[in-house]
Amino acid sequence: MSTIWLFFVFFLRKLSGLGASASWLCSRLPGRFRSVAITVCLVVTWEVSIGGDMFRRVLGKTLGFLGYTVQYGCIAHCAFEYIGEFVACSGPSMEPTITSHDVVFSERLSRHLCRIEKGDIVIAKSPFDPHMNICKRVIGLEGDKICTSGPSDVFKTHQYVPKGHVWLEGDNLRNSTDSRSYGPVPYALIRGRVCLKLWPPHNFGALNQSPTGRIVKRSD
Amino acid sequence: MAQQAGAGRRYVRAFVSGFFVAVPVTVTVLDRFAYVARVEGASMQPSLNPEGNVTGSDVVLLNRWSVRNYQVRRGDIVSVLSPKNPQQKIIKRVIALEGDFIKTLGYKNRYLKVPDGHFWIEGDHHGHSLDSNSFGPALRTPWRARCSVKCCVWCSHGVSLGLVHGRASHIIWPPNRWQRIEPSIPPERMPLLNWHADATEDEEKD
Numbered sequence: 001m002s003t004i005w006l007f008f009v010f011f012l013r014k015l016s017g018l019g020a021s022a023s024w025l026c027s028r029l030p031g032r033f034r035s036v037a038i039t040v041c042l043v044v045t046w047e048v049s050i051g052g053d054m055f056r057r058v059l060g061k062t063l064g065f066l067g068y069t070v071q072y073g074c075i076a077h078c079a080f081e082y083i084g085e086f087v088a089c090s091g092p093s094m095e096p097t098i099t100s101h102d103v104v105f106s107e108r109l110s111r112h113l114c115r116i117e118k119g120d121i122v123i124a125k126s127p128f129d130p131h132m133n134i135c136k137r138v139i140g141l142e143g144d145k146i147c148t149s150g151p152s153d154v155f156k157t158h159q160y161v162p163k164g165h166v167w168l169e170g171d172n173l174r175n176s177t178d179s180r181s182y183g184p185v186p187y188a189l190i191r192g193r194v195c196l197k198l199w200p201p202h203n204f205g206a207l208n209q210s211p212t213g214r215i216v217k218r219s220d
Numbered sequence: 221m222a223q224q225a226g227a228g229r230r231y232v233r234a235f236v237s238g239f240f241v242a243v244p245v246t247v248t249v250l251d252r253f254a255y256v257a258r259v260e261g262a263s264m265q266p267s268l269n270p271e272g273n274v275t276g277s278d279v280v281l282l283n284r285w286s287v288r289n290y291q292v293r294r295g296d297i298v299s300v301l302s303p304k305n306p307q308q309k310i311i312k313r314v315i316a317l318e319g320d321f322i323k324t325l326g327y328k329n330r331y332l333k334v335p336d337g338h339f340w341i342e343g344d345h346h347g348h349s350l351d352s353n354s355f356g357p358a359l360r361t362p363w364r365a366r367c368s369v370k371c372c373v374w375c376s377h378g379v380s381l382g383l384v385h386g387r388a389s390h391i392i393w394p395p396n397r398w399q400r401i402e403p404s405i406p407p408e409r410m411p412l413l414n415w416h417a418d419a420t421e422d423e424e425k426d
Contacts, residue, residue, distance in 0.1 A: 074244035081251060114306065128337035130290045130382035164304040188301035189382045 082108055089135050093176035097208050103199035106192035118215050121194040136168035136178050140216040255282040255386050263343030279393035282386030290381045295403030297388040309385055312341035320411035338378035
């Protein structure tokens with residue numbers, strides 16, 4: 001049956017080369033799709049030969065539209081991936097610097113060029129759930145000695161940040177799960193550095209320094 | 221003369237507009253769909269680089285679309301951003317997923333449960349002194365002791381799922397090694413128990 005259809009298509013007048021090769025390709029598909037695909041090819045070829053110019057123009061416009069969509073989609077991807085993105089924060093762990101439902105702009109260049117520094121607020125993927133993002137401040141970089149005991153403890157405990165990791169803490173120390181509970185975070189999980197607060201408008205601008213005084217000072 | 225200048229300007233304009241199409245599309249394809257990388261090092265022998273660097277390294281095709289939701293299976297060979305060096309990628313086999321109990325190989329043989337959001341990766345070649353296959357300059361540390369380096373040395377509780385980069389689906393070079401990479405775990409490294417799955421199986425058996 002499919003062979004008969006193939007011959008019919010092949011000898012159709014004003015047959016475009018595209019229709020013939022499309023039908024040949026369709027004959028290679030498994031049985032289920034074969035009849036559907038061949039019917040579609042026939043319809044398209046018939047339309048092209050009968051409808052002529054107008055169909056070709058519509059087809060050309062559609063393909064052009066698709067091409068532009070793909071191109072602008074790729075440019076948008078590159079912009080969000082390598083320049084910056086807008087982030088809406090939620091949760092109380094960065095108060096008073098960032099409150100819930102604030103919108104900030106996080107830039108990606110520092111992360112790709114490895115220029116994240118102590119005191120920066122970063123957006124990172126959560127180590128325990130890769131679909132969730134966390135927004136914390138960098139307290140220590142690799143090699144730093146972090147004091148992990150609380151202020152009320154008598155015996156101070158310290159921990160060194162391993163190579164390739166960072167120590168993150170929220171500004172609201174009382175209400176934040178951060179590296180004090182889950183340990184140092186690999187640098188590669190960081191997505192970007194928060195540089196600008198955009199919403200609410202009365203708080204527009206750069207972000208404040210750390211209010212906690214926990215940032216490790218390098219002694220050398 | 222004026223015609224040549226006009227043709228030159230047209231050429232430059234065509235080149236610039238082509239450039240602005242080609243670069244974003246290429247970058248997007250490499251970030252989202254597929255990535256090609258050369259494997260260096262011997263810690264995945266015999267699956268990858270079976271003869272070392274003598275006949276040339278394997279080049280693998282990494283499927284980035286299949287890991288966009290961080291879904292990996294046990295036995296897959298995946299590339300992961302190294303927790304020790306964020307600019308380096310390492311390629312290893314997935315041995316266990318979150319919730320699995322495994323027995324670690326190393327100087328301290330112990331059992332541990334892989335935490336949520338993490339997974340456990342190991343190289344196939346358990347006796348080799350290099351611990352990572354990398355796509356750039358490898359971490360060459362000849363002084364490193366042999367036994368401790370086969371598995372997750374960097375994190376004693378596994379590697380975070382957010383670091384996964386792509387799944388190695390095919391070997392594309394050299395041509396005599398063209399093949400599809402099938403997921404398989406060496407039987408002695410199977411996870412012992414899965415906290416989530418095996419609990420329900422035990423109940424059914426009873």
